[in-house]
Amino acid sequence: MKRVVVGLSGGVDSSVAAYLLQEQGYEVIGLFMKNWHDDSVTISNECPWLEDSNDALLVAEKLGIPFQTVDLSEEYKEKIVDYMFNEYEQGRTPNPDVLCNREIKFDVFMKIALSLGADYVATGHYCRKGTIENEKGETYQLLAGKDGNKDQSYFLCQLSQEQLSKALFPIGELTKPEVREIAAKLDLITADKKDSQGLCFIGKVRLPDFLQQKLQPKEGIIIEVASEADVFNTIETEFPSQEAAFAYQSRKRDYSGQLSKVVGKHQGAHYFTKGQRKGLNVGGTKEALFVIETDVEKNIIYTGQGSNHPGLLKKALYIKNDEVHWVREDLALQAKQTMDVMARIRYRQELQEATLHQFEDGMYVVFKEPQSAITEGQFVAWHKEDEVLGSGVIS
Known part of the structure; x- marks a missing residue:
């Protein structure tokens, strides 16, 4: 049994990704990334990450998989938030979601997963991975998700061959309605949960409000x-x-x-x-x-x-x-x-x-x-x- 660490975000996509991997015979571990707790920059009166981590925990319990929360807020602040402010100050418009995948999910988070003995890291992205075999070995392809309306390959466009070699995208062949249907059949708490808006993993934040607190x-x-x-x-x-x-x-x-x-x-x-x-x-x-x-x-x-x-x-x-x-x-x-x-x-x-x-x-x-x-x-x-x-x- 190969071991896979799934980034459980508390959303429906990663919940179903974890279930599908279980069905395929993997040993699955759920990890929730906590990426923000700087109270000096208020994001909203709600505390989305608390609610999300709770939902992720309930999904893990339902599926019967081990679960823990990892605090990546320091790395997130340094690699994503500080970079964002710096770019905006220079009059550029960064894309935090692309960066978050390259620098956090498939770097810092992946290293934690591998230290737990994982063979792979899986996320709930709507994209697919292909493999080309040749005499030099294997070359990995990043392919668009089957659901043209939800394809998220753009957000992963900065991944390297090394990162792709360890990545799995279990829901890439499915459409969003199919994913929700699976979650509903399993009676997962996330089945009808709305897709998160706002900054990758920070949650419900309006960017101008966020920027005004630092710039x-x-x-x-x-x-x-x-x-x-x-x-x-x-x-x-x-x-x-x-x-x-x-x-x-x-x-x-x-x-x-x-x-x-x-x-x-x-x-x-x-x-x-x-x-x-x-x-x-x-x-x-x-x-x-x-x-x-x-x-x-x-x-x-x-x-x-x-x-x-x-x-x-x-x-x-x-x-x-x-x-x-x-x-x-x-x-x-x-x-x-x-x-x-x-x-x-x-x-x-x-x-x-x-x-x-x-x-x-x-x-x-x-x-x-x-x-x-x-x-x-x-x-x-x-x-x-x-x-x-x-x-x-x-x-």
């Missing part, structure tokens, strides 16, 4: 940039190289001195992100205002009217070499190589046609169609069919 408010102006501003008139320039052309397409546009007007005030540019519509509190425009750029140095938010404003659209993005990550290391590009892929720049976005261009210093992802709100600090993931090949931090 001080600072009043600044909101500028509306006209869609006919000169900066959007792309002059057909002859570029000395393909790399220079891509650098131009992915550049951060300079809106100073452009056709624009001040339309309001805000409490801190670092609270806002590209593509954001809510929270600007500016009325009187024909179409809704969207954030098209933030300048945290000057504390200015640039906005534009309508979801098709040219300030939201770009065809290319750049990833620094040290932030290019290949799940499939065997397919990694060398300088001057290209690869046609399907890519997405955020969770739940439809996959888009794109080409990867690897250069000496980094990689450009060039899309067939312009993309809306390409945001620094977020992850772009690239696929071939239903396999995630790699990902990178948008620079």
Whole structure:
């Protein structure tokens, strides 16, 4: 019997994952990760992790598996929360869920599991793992979950071959309704529990409220940039190289001195992100205002009217070499190589046609169609069919 440690989160997905592994003959241990107890940053009056750990315990009792809670709050604060604040301060928008999987669940948590003699770590993610056998041994694939509506492979796009070798995703072949049905048949307390929203493993938190407790408010102006501003008139320039052309397409546009007007005030540019519509509190425009750029140095938010404003659209993005990550290391590009892929720049976005261009210093992802709100600090993931090949931090 191989031993598997399941990250029991107190939700329905991990509950059913534990049950399925039991059915497959594994020796299953349930571990609940406690990732937050900093009372100086209030998250809400409720205490979600207490309720969740209690539900996880009840599921473990029902299934008859050993259970314990591990406190990872120190590592979580250092690797996720501090990183998040630092990124927001620099005007970037991090993705804590992707980081949490790479740094916490499949690193810190995995090490604890292996120290308990586990052969594998399992989670309730909607994704699948494939294995390719060849003369060099085994190569692992990260595949999309069967439930297209719930596929979570994007959140695991930073996993390595080593991490995948020890990972199991028991519910990847199921749809959410099937998972709930299994939980209901077993009479698990989590069967009808709503999916958790908010930060990975912190629970019910509204991000702006959370950020305001660490990043001080600072009043600044909101500028509306006209869609006919000169900066959007792309002059057909002859570029000395393909790399220079891509650098131009992915550049951060300079809106100073452009056709624009001040339309309001805000409490801190670092609270806002590209593509954001809510929270600007500016009325009187024909179409809704969207954030098209933030300048945290000057504390200015640039906005534009309508979801098709040219300030939201770009065809290319750049990833620094040290932030290019290949799940499939065997397919990694060398300088001057290209690869046609399907890519997405955020969770739940439809996959888009794109080409990867690897250069000496980094990689450009060039899309067939312009993309809306390409945001620094977020992850772009690239696929071939239903396999995630790699990902990178948008620079």
